[in-house]
Amino acid sequence: MTATDVHPLRELLPDGSVFDDADVLEAHRRDRATFCPAGTPSVLVRARSTEDVATTLRWANENRVPVVPQGARSGLSGAANAIDGCILLSLEKMDAILEIDTEEQIAVVQPGVVNGVFAAKAGEHGLFYPPDPGSRSISTIGGNVATNAGGMCCVKYGVTGDFVRGLEVVLADGRVMRTGRRTAKGVAGYDLTRLIVGSEGTLGVVTEITVALRPATAQPLTAVAFFPTIADAARTVAGYLGEGYRPSVLEFMDAPTVHAVQRIADLGFPDGVAGMLLVQSDRGDAAPGDLAAFERVARSFAATEVVVADDPAEGELLMQARRLVGDAHEKLGLATLVDDVCVPRRRLVDLVEGLTPIAERYRVQVLCAGHAGDGNMHPVVAFDSSDPEESARAQQAFDAIMALGLELGGTITGEHGVGHLKRRWLGEELDEAGLWSQRAIKNALDPRNILNPGRVLPDAG
Secondary structure, eight states: OOTTTTHHHHHHSOTTOEEOOHHHHHHTSOOSOSSOOOOOOSEEEEOOSHHHHHHHHHHHHHHTOOEEEESSSOOSSSTTOOOTTOEEEEOTTOOOEEEEETTTTEEEEOTTSBHHHHHHHHHHTTEEOOOOOTTTTTOBHHHHHHHTOOOTTHHHHOOGGGGEEEEEEEOTTSOEEEEEOSSSOOOOSSOHHHHHTTSTTSSOEEEEEEEEOEEOOOOOEEEEEEESSHHHHHHHHHHHHHTTOOOSEEEEEEHHHHHHHHHHSOOOOOSSOSEEEEEEEOOGGGHHHHHHHHHHHHHHTTOSEEEEOSSHHHHHHHHHHHHTHHHHHHTTTSEEEEOOEEOOGGGHHHHHHHHHHHHHHHTOEEEEEEEGGGTEEEEEEEEOTTOHHHHHHHHHHHHHHHHHHHHTTOBSOSSSOOTTTTHHHHHHHSOHHHHHHHHHHHHHHOTTOOBSTTSSSOOOO
């Protein structure tokens, strides 16, 4: 598609909606994934309403032009990367919080609303929106819905999809569909809301989201524990949760990650540790008892040191270590390939200990942090992208981590999505009937394959 070809689209949409400047297109053609190709788009559409989205998709479907929906482009799987000749459909300008209903404890938002902004606004009404991806300061609710994003509070509260009650979705042919409901319960018909959540823009474009909220919690209290072996940390996770405790946060960092964070912020952590656990409880008066139990369990599994914060402010200083992991990766001066495997908690030690031989075999750095409470780890392969041979080894290491996760009874992604990066691996995880069913759904909702083609599903046979 050329600039001339998009003139009809420009005439159909409001002024200032369609852009084909080369610099603008270049700035919008990829997300934050590594090893994912990004093509040259023909045009960027900045939608400001559901009608803009419907008009764009109707025209694209009629003319068989691929459309790549985009939010903040903070994803890590290549799902928002441009395809040659495509329309980039940006939803960032659809950023209104349409309603916060304190009686029903729900909210209605547009997809471009930034997660952290929305959570703060809900807090002003005495309400709590739990999904909290690490990118919450920049990622949008629409993007969170597209990948069914998680975060550090998943261990207690669940992922984005657990809070989505209903959606407004524009289908590939431009028709607008509403799914779900505002009520606390509702089981009429197929669960199309769950179908769209996590579909990464391949089945429809979400233009409005109804989410459930919770009453605001007490300020959490925090503890941190250091361990001489990864196995000790993993046993602490299993032991603590096995006693029936449900912390609001239970995070793991391995030694290379702790060292990387210490290089950018000296938080006074001890040397010689193999792993670290961070735990929070937001149960108000019960929180001190929750953390006392964590300390007891951690020490029973050989924790060398346990620090329990006396107040929320001190706890935030401890949590800073986990929040700085992304910055620490950037300061390594290397390219990073972020993995996202989730395994049963009893196999956490096998996953994390299995990273060392992978790093040695492919001669790359592998660091690991993640959500220990739900078994969702984020191994990071760090490598010199200017070295083609090392880049190839990094890709091999990434694949080896994927294979290890599946071997341990896990899944290839807990919250980042499949996108382009893991398409092949989805074919390894699903059985033949599962792949057939997913392709059948895609063909039914998008028969001309204009919505984010080449994403999520592997190529057929």
